Amino acid sequence: MVVKVISANYAVSHAVKLAKPQVIPVYPITPQTSISEYLAKFVADGDLDSEYMLVESEHSAISAAVGASGTGVRVFTATASQGLALMNEILFVAAGLRNPIVMANTNRSLAAPLSIWNDHQDSISQRDTGWMQIYVENGQEALDSILRCYRISEDHDVLLPSMVCLDGFILTHTAEPVDIPSQKLVDSFLPDYQPQESFLDPENPRSLGTFTDPNYYMEARYQMEVAMEKSKKVIEKVNQEFNEIFGRDYSFVEEYRCEGAEIILITMGSLCSTIRDVVDDMRGRGEKVGLLKVINYRPFPKKEITEAVKNADRVAVLDKNISFGMGGALYTEIKANIDVESCGFIVGLGGRDITPKHIEDIVNKTRNPTKEITWIGLKEEV
Amino acid sequence: MEETNESPFMKYLRKDRLPNIFCAGCGNGTVLNTFFKGMEMAEMDLNNINMASGIGCSSRIPGYVKCDSLHTTHGRPISFATGLKLGNPNMDVVVFTGDGDAAAIGGNHLIHAARRNIDLTVICINNNIYGMTGGQISPTSPQGSYGSTAPYGTFEKPFDLVELVSGAGATYVARWTTVHPLQLANAIKKALKHKGFSFIEAVSQCHTYYGRKNKMKSPLDMLKWMEDNSINKRKADKMDPEELAGKLIVGEFVNKNQAEYSQELYNLIEEKSGNRSKSIKSAYMGD
Numbered sequence: 280m281v282v283k284v285i286s287a288n289y290a291v292s293h294a295v296k297l298a299k300p301q302v303i304p305v306y307p308i309t310p311q312t313s314i315s316e317y318l319a320k321f322v323a324d325g326d327l328d329s330e331y332m333l334v335e336s337e338h339s340a341i342s343a344a345v346g347a348s349g350t351g352v353r354v355f356t357a358t359a360s361q362g363l364a365l366m367n368e369i370l371f372v373a374a375g376l377r378n379p380i381v382m383a384n385t386n387r388s389l390a391a392p393l394s395i396w397n398d399h400q401d402s403i404s405q406r407d408t409g410w411m412q413i414y415v416e417n418g419q420e421a422l423d424s425i426l427r428c429y430r431i432s433e434d435h436d437v438l439l440p441s442m443v444c445l446d447g448f449i450l451t452h453t454a455e456p457v458d459i460p461s462q463k464l465v466d467s468f469l470p471d472y473q474p475q476e477s478f479l480d481p482e483n484p485r486s487l488g489t490f491t492d493p494n495y496y497m498e499a500r501y502q503m504e505v506a507m508e509k510s511k512k513v514i515e516k517v518n519q520e521f522n523e524i525f526g527r528d529y530s531f532v533e534e535y536r537c538e539g540a541e542i543i544l545i546t547m548g549s550l551c552s553t554i555r556d557v558v559d560d561m562r563g564r565g566e567k568v569g570l571l572k573v574i575n576y577r578p579f580p581k582k583e584i585t586e587a588v589k590n591a592d593r594v595a596v597l598d599k600n601i602s603f604g605m606g607g608a609l610y611t612e613i614k615a616n617i618d619v620e621s622c623g624f625i626v627g628l629g630g631r632d633i634t635p636k637h638i639e640d641i642v643n644k645t646r647n648p649t650k651e652i653t654w655i656g657l658k659e660e661v
Numbered sequence: 662m663e664e665t666n667e668s669p670f671m672k673y674l675r676k677d678r679l680p681n682i683f684c685a686g687c688g689n690g691t692v693l694n695t696f697f698k699g700m701e702m703a704e705m706d707l708n709n710i711n712m713a714s715g716i717g718c719s720s721r722i723p724g725y726v727k728c729d730s731l732h733t734t735h736g737r738p739i740s741f742a743t744g745l746k747l748g749n750p751n752m753d754v755v756v757f758t759g760d761g762d763a764a765a766i767g768g769n770h771l772i773h774a775a776r777r778n779i780d781l782t783v784i785c786i787n788n789n790i791y792g793m794t795g796g797q798i799s800p801t802s803p804q805g806s807y808g809s810t811a812p813y814g815t816f817e818k819p820f821d822l823v824e825l826v827s828g829a830g831a832t833y834v835a836r837w838t839t840v841h842p843l844q845l846a847n848a849i850k851k852a853l854k855h856k857g858f859s860f861i862e863a864v865s866q867c868h869t870y871y872g873r874k875n876k877m878k879s880p881l882d883m884l885k886w887m888e889d890n891s892i893n894k895r896k897a898d899k900m901d902p903e904e905l906a907g908k909l910i911v912g913e914f915v916n917k918n919q920a921e922y923s924q925e926l927y928n929l930i931e932e933k934s935g936n937r938s939k940s941i942k943s944a945y946m947g948d
Contacts, residue, residue, distance in 0.1 A: 305810075306766070307791055307794040307795070307797045307810070308735075308794065309793075309794055312794045312795055312797070312809075313795075315797070315810060316795070316797070316809045316810060319809065319810040319811065319812060320812050323811075323812045323813050324812075333797060333798055333810045333811075335765040335766060335768065335800060336735075336736065336766035337766075361716075361734055361735055365735075365766075390734060391732075393716075393732060
């Protein structure tokens with residue numbers, strides 16, 4: 280075991296080096312860029328035997344990733360924000376062609392107005408593309424999730440691409456201790472990718488992505504839905520194996536002091552670390568609050584969330600995104616799927632700071648709700 | 662009148678936005694100064710200029726200028742500018758862009774705007790690297806140069822932007838560097854007055870990233886490099902390709918008059934709809 284104090288971007292790069300993808304097409308964008316740079320160095324130094332290509336746009340990066348994956352090899356790319364938005368068209372193609380690509384998305388807000396700071400609008404806006412999504416809380420989870428996602432995506436019951444979402448700057452540019460596993464351990468968990476279907480082989484010619492008339496299209500989409508459903512079993516299996524090999528336990532959701540909690544705060548990503556502290560403080564004062572961290576966002580962990588909040592009086596859902604006219608994405612999904620009284624909160628858009636005081640405010644507002652969706656941290660003059 | 666050290670162009674800037682984000686010694690300031698100089702020489706009205714820009718250091722320029730501006734997404738300013746020009750053809754539309762913005766992610770828009778010969782003035786500040794994101798290889802990085810994505814030097818062949826837009830159909834094309842401020846200002850003057858697609862390649866120094874990674878740490882090192890390697894087109898025309906390897910050929914490359922896109926489009930609207938035309942143009946110009 281080697282513990283290093285590194286940024287989440289460096290942790291992702293180490294995970295990629297350990298996963299040994301054969302092709303890496305990338306394009307620089309803040310705050311993803313250092314992932315591209317670390318990988319360029321690994322490849323140039325001979326530490327990673329991979330075809331590394333700096334292409335001319337994110338659209339080209341994901342297109343090259345689809346092409347490479349179509350030949351049946353392991354592929355990695357990374358992006359953020361406008362880059363992910365530019366990839367939108369090809370994200371559907373990657374999922375539809377059943378390419379088990381793994382991509383890191385360093386969460387950043389979308390223009391306009393132009394901002395480079397963190398929120399989840401970029402990846403949340405891609406939730407319907409057919410990609411699986413994981414939101415991580417820290418560098419360790421970022422590293423582990425890349426490895427887990429290759430196993431999940433490449434499973435023949437799944438064959439869907441995965442997006443590992445890590446908060447821009449908050450995680451990508453801050454250093455913390457990360458355990459970098461040995462190559463030997465990783466190899467035992469993640470063997471080389473052996474494609475069996477849906478790839479181009481000159482010995483056995485076939486076409487990918489051909490024109491489909493109404494007789495076939497719907498079945499292709501249904502198969503994706505079946506794969507997304509099946510992925511839940513695969514995720515469970517992979518998490519269990521990961522725990523056995525690396526000693527770190529992952530689940531679809533993570534409960535923190537939810538036992539006996541009257542109010543449970545639900546959110547994703549690095550914000551959970553702030554909330555943990557607030558929960559400890561409030562519990563210390565005898566207030567019954569807990570945190571539920573949603574890790575796997577797609578497939579949506581309906582069963583796990585239902586189980587975790589079943590004894591709570593009420594839940595507060597914190598979204599770093601907004602579906603205008605509707606509320607935050609996680610809130611509306613919980614409202615639609617989980618039988619619990621819930622309040623929605625829009626927080627941290629475009630990097631607006633979320634302080635412990637805001638979190639306490641959210642708990643109080645949830646205890647005495649006056650409206651369905653509340654924006655937290657807005658300037659008074661608005 | 663009170664003596665002042667203030668730049669005579671300060672009146673064109675949004676002082677409340679200063680100081681700017683550029684590194685000390687960046688070439689963007691020189692290019693902006695030459696733009697104001699060229700604008701004055703061309704007797705253009707800043708109030709009638711609309712600047713569009715994309716993403717990158719050079720694309721931050723319009724934000725400091727006291728005129729209408731549109732800060733857009735990476736690679737797309739020429740597309741937005743095309744819309745501006747067609748919406749109000751009386752407007753003088755200037756695009757500030759860079760090598761990454763115009764030639765990589767936005768390369769398609771660059772060649773198609775040139776092909777259409779739409780009346781835009783595109784000023785591409787070429788620093789041979791992605792400066793904003795920290796020094797990655799761009800499509801104009803010279804072969805063998807170093808960047809954060811090419812720790813052992815890039816083997817890719819770069820674009821010659823002048824050749825690219827000339828081949829695509831641009832009707833005014835010039836290249837100068839930041840050690841040629843007068844020539845650059847003069848070229849900008851001509852480009853602003855030119856009716857059609859004008860392209861100015863302003864080769865500039867990014868000592869922070871390109872310089873540091875390529876043994877030219879100071880802005881002066883980079884200016885010296887540009888000065889030593891620049892060859893005027895008239896002289897270069899008489900030289901062998903081998904002699905010109907690694908050189909910056911500067912000068913005016915294209916200056917010709919051809920039918921301009923927005924004018925042609927409005928001619929067609931008027932021809933087909935006659936007096937009943939309620940075109941966008943009539944909204945601005947009256948019937």
